Amino acid sequence: MSGLLRVLLAAAVVVLAVVLQVAALPVVSVNGVVPNLVLLVVVAASVVRGPGYGAVVGFAGGLLLDLAPPADHVAGQWALALVLVAALAGRVRTEARHSPLAVVGLVAVCSFVATSVFALTGALLGDHALPAGQMVQVVLIALLWDVVVAPLVVPLLMPVFHRPTTHELAA
Amino acid sequence: MAVRRLRRGAPTPRGSGRPAIHTADRGGFGRQRKRGSGLVVGAMITASVVVLTLDAGGQGDAPVEAARDSVGAVVGPVETATAALARPVREAMAYMSSNKELRDEVATLSSENSRLRHQADQTPLDRQRLAELDGLTRSANETGQALVASRVVAVGPMQSFSRTVTIDAGRSSGVRKDMTVLNNDGLVGRVVRTTRSTATVLLVVDTESVVGGRLGSNREIGFLRGRGVTDGRSRLDLDLADNTVTPAKGDVVVTWGSQGGRPYVAGVPIGRVESVYSTPRELSKQAVIAPFVDFTSLDVVGVVVPRDTEGDRIVLNGEVDQ
Known part of the structure; x- marks a missing residue:
């Protein structure tokens, strides 16, 4: 897959996460709290690609969450929270990506921090x-919501951000 | 502050000179990249803080507001489409959860209905009075305002600590900032922001929301503040202006209305007094109000618009078209 296509795919995933979070997930909200899909996208991106890439995804996703209706809070709050989450998840990624349980634990920490x-x-x-x-x-x-949803969503998200290996590049 | 701390905390060892890009996929990320990512993270944090400062310091016309508008113009219609796709799921869930409740309710209501029907037949006088009231309501409708009907398409997550929803009517339907939003049960909130095809509504239960309210029984006025919760326990606090007045439990609170009906038109029912308390520190009596509207299942709402509004939606005038 070419570089541009990857960027477009990542952007589409971020937009989809934001839209689903506000327009579809309120069906399952508990006291108004819904699973934070954008957070899961950011964690997946950081674990696969590291803190730098994750921070860019986190800033974009957070800013979209800050600006897209019905947001009414001061813009930049989610952007900051998710960039910090990306820095955190990106730093422990070598430990995290060898075990699914570690990813769930990481999501729990990131959810709390965000x-x-x-x-x-x-x-x-x-x-x-x-x-x-x-x-x-x-x-x-x-x-709790993020921990419950993470095993279902994160495995689907990881391949989206996966960097092509040298073999794929050569082919 | 956060920027500096994180930069210092991130390890930035010397680059080994090895071009670390596109090397092994697993484990071995080069030092060069690690330093690069620290810079990127720092840049992103700085960017977030810049956005925060712009929006927190700006007076409504900041660049952030323009960004909100253009993002809303693109994302709003996507939300509307997604909500339409998700609606069957929502209705199915609501059906499942309320089925048993409804059966019980049908039993209670049908017994009550037969009793009331009996009463109504016995008292034609009451029916006459009802007809008069009906006429009054109609004339009030005629001098008053009109409604644009719309549906709730997106709900802000509680993680954002604000209670806001998006409705699928915007500027093209005549919806403007600071208009009253209500539904069958009572007051829902007010419009705080519009795009061409959507509008953001601040619910009255939000902590930023303040509504002028009037007690139904003695016309005393006060202010209602939201508590920020929209589950079954969502409540409003009423501060009465006159501290000698004690609101009665069960008393109905309606809006007292603002100049020109913005942001709130007068006479919209808000809720019922649930309990009354007074704190030694504050002079005025406070009451807890249980709102009539169920904020967990908002769907069809009406926006109060001027009568002569023209847009791409039907404006409900309260008249029956023959």
């Missing part, structure tokens, strides 16, 4: 402030 970073930046900016107890509840439900 929602917490979002909550903290929101609190700093005084935007849509919720009581701390409720925020913790949201963070935990989100973590």
